Amino acid sequence: MAASLAAIQGGVATPLGFRAAGISAGIKPSGNPDLMLLVADAPAQVAAVFTTNKVVAAPVIVSREHIARAGGLTRAIVVNSGCANACTGDVGLRDAREMTSETARLVGCAAEQVLVSSTGVIGVALPMAKVRAGLPRAFAALGADQGPAAARAIMTTDLSPKESARRVSIGAREAVIGGMAKGAGMIEPMMATMLGFVTTDAAVPPALLDRALREAVDATFNAITVDGDSSTNDCVMLLASGASGAVVDESSYTAFRDALTEVCRDLALAIVRGGEGATKLVTVNVTGAASSDEARRAAKVIANSLLVKTAIHGGDPNWGRLICAAGRAGVAFDASRAAVTMGSIVLFKDGQPHDEMAAAAADYLKGTDLTIGVDLGSGTAASRVWTCDLSAEYVRINADYRT
Numbered sequence: 001m002a003a004s005l006a007a008i009q010g011g012v013a014t015p016l017g018f019r020a021a022g023i024s025a026g027i028k029p030s031g032n033p034d035l036m037l038l039v040a041d042a043p044a045q046v047a048a049v050f051t052t053n054k055v056v057a058a059p060v061i062v063s064r065e066h067i068a069r070a071g072g073l074t075r076a077i078v079v080n081s082g083c084a085n086a087c088t089g090d091v092g093l094r095d096a097r098e099m100t101s102e103t104a105r106l107v108g109c110a111a112e113q114v115l116v117s118s119t120g121v122i123g124v125a126l127p128m129a130k131v132r133a134g135l136p137r138a139f140a141a142l143g144a145d146q147g148p149a150a151a152r153a154i155m156t157t158d159l160s161p162k163e164s165a166r167r168v169s170i171g172a173r174e175a176v177i178g179g180m181a182k183g184a185g186m187i188e189p190m191m192a193t194m195l196g197f198v199t200t201d202a203a204v205p206p207a208l209l210d211r212a213l214r215e216a217v218d219a220t221f222n223a224i225t226v227d228g229d230s231s232t233n234d235c236v237m238l239l240a241s242g243a244s245g246a247v248v249d250e251s252s253y254t255a256f257r258d259a260l261t262e263v264c265r266d267l268a269l270a271i272v273r274g275g276e277g278a279t280k281l282v283t284v285n286v287t288g289a290a291s292s293d294e295a296r297r298a299a300k301v302i303a304n305s306l307l308v309k310t311a312i313h314g315g316d317p318n319w320g321r322l323i324c325a326a327g328r329a330g331v332a333f334d335a336s337r338a339a340v341t342m343g344s345i346v347l348f349k350d351g352q353p354h355d356e357m358a359a360a361a362a363d364y365l366k367g368t369d370l371t372i373g374v375d376l377g378s379g380t381a382a383s384r385v386w387t388c389d390l391s392a393e394y395v396r397i398n399a400d401y402r403t
Contacts, residue, residue: 001006005259014178015201017041021141022153024226025134027127028082031223033153035131036079036137039107043073044239044271045203046115047210049217051189052235053218057086057122058096063115066100072206074239075109077197078116078135081182083126086232088265094351096125105137117195119182119233120156120377137206149370151180153197157397158184158256159274168259170246178260182326185276185398188225188304189234189361196221196236196267202256209250212257213238220264223296224386226275227394228304236264260374277394281369282312286326288338288375288383294331295383303387312370313389317361319347326374334361337377343370346369362392 013020020038023368027034048067050060064290067074078099078290085092094267107114118126141149151161165178181196204212217236238260274280289295305325311318319340327333340348342361347354364370 004169004255007207007268008165008167008176010176011151011163011285012038012180012197013147013150013270014201014239015176015199015241015243015287017044017197017201017243018239019142019144020146020150021138022146022149023134023138024140025080026130027080030283032083033149034080035134036150036153037103037142038077039142040075040239040241041243043075043113044241045206046074046239047071047206047213047235048235049214051231053100053230053232053234054268055232057084057118057233058088058092059085059118060235061093062096062100063117063235064111067116067305070110070112072397073113073222074115075113076103076107076115077218077237078103078114079154079195080126080131081125081156083118083120085126085232086122087367088123088125091125091338095128097268098128099248102135106135107254110182115186115237116237117360118234119154119195123376141172146182154180154182156182156183156184157276162267162270162274164263164309165264166259168255170252170256171201172249173244173246175200175244175246177263177328179263179267182273184274185226185394188228189221194231194234194271196264196377198236198238198260198263200238200240201242201244202240202248203254206241208253209238212260215257216261216264217362218335219261220268224268224272225300226272226278226302226388228380231363250302267358269386271349273387276389276397277299279368279391280312280324280386280389282387282389283371284385284387285371285373285382286375287378288377289381289383290332290379292381292383295381296385298326298331299327299383299385300376301325306390309387311391312365313391315362315365317342317347317358317365321374322374326376332378334377339375339377341373351363
């Protein structure tokens with residue numbers, strides 16, 4: 001790792017100028033934490049990306065409106081877990097707006113400077129009495145050391161909280177980037193992730209902040225899939241406080257973008273590694289594509305193939321499933337020049353199988369961090385996507401999700 005970029009312990013409240021909190025408001029029947037506040041000491045510049053699903057949850061609608069009305073400045077984000085507040089009509093919009101106005105009253109800012117997110121079951125109304133009672137307690141619990149509590153409060157079926165932080169040199173100063181995310185199922189974002197919140201104490205002009213977020217997201221959150229489903233609530237929000245005194249400009253943009261990408265990659269891979277029922281993290285490398293878009297498309301088809309995912313779970317080196325998935329991806333594909341690898345083991349190349357390597361590949365698949373590769377034999381472009389295996393536990397979790 002370059003001396004200008006270092007991984008550090010921390011999360012969303014680690015950068016200067018931010019405090020966080022996570023409490024139990026009673027939204028979840030389990031009593032687990034379910035209400036999160038993230039507050040900036042002063043208005044912070046914000047960039048965000050949201051779900052591409054045509055069914056959009058009330059918090060996404062409200063947050064988009066507030067970013068536009070507040071000129072891209074934000075003081076706080078309020079998040080509940082245990083209820084998605086999606087497909088809840090006018091009542092859902094009213095509740096999302098009330099969450100922002102009540103938070104604004106506590107923080108001392110305009111409601112438009114508060115963003116809102118929700119995650120959980122679709123089609124259920126928020127228990128607003130519990131949210132109203134919980135918000136003052138969350139505000140009282142705010143602290144720069146409460147990032148871990150905030151990361152727990154946004155979890156649903158996640159097995160553990162997801163946090164990451166980096167310190168990066170920007171000119172003669174150092175800045176910190178920290179973040180947290182949640183997500184374990186209903187995951188193929190196509191823009192971001194389930195819920196992701198990232199902060200930095202660098203000062204970043206709006207255009208550069210938006211550009212950095214979109215480039216980082218495309219290489220990380222947009223490159224993961226657990227089950228091929230995109231949620232109604234997906235978003236990633238990036239806040240910049242400027243409290244460190246480090247200022248990002250074109251000359252330091254790459255360093256900042258790279259550090260942001262590292263944080264986002266940590267969080268994205270944690271989502272896949274902790275996917276519902278997952279036992280293996282799988283890196284899918286597609287090479288030899290006619291274009292970058294075609295490489296990404298093929299990689300996603302392979303990563304989402306139920307036959308590929310179940311074969312990996314069972315330790316079956318069935319390279320034919322990878323070939324078939326690549327062949328139906330709708331991209332340029334030359335089987336006579338294609339290749340399939342598992343780790344460094346070649347199972348198919350230039351139209352010929354190498355079944356003598358099946359035993360070695362089966363042994364390789366016993367691991368928990370795996371790489372599979374497909375060369376499309378049609379060009380020089382490449383793409384990388386991360387996924388996980390598909391187990392019976394995934395079926396059990398999602399069969400019982402509401403009941």
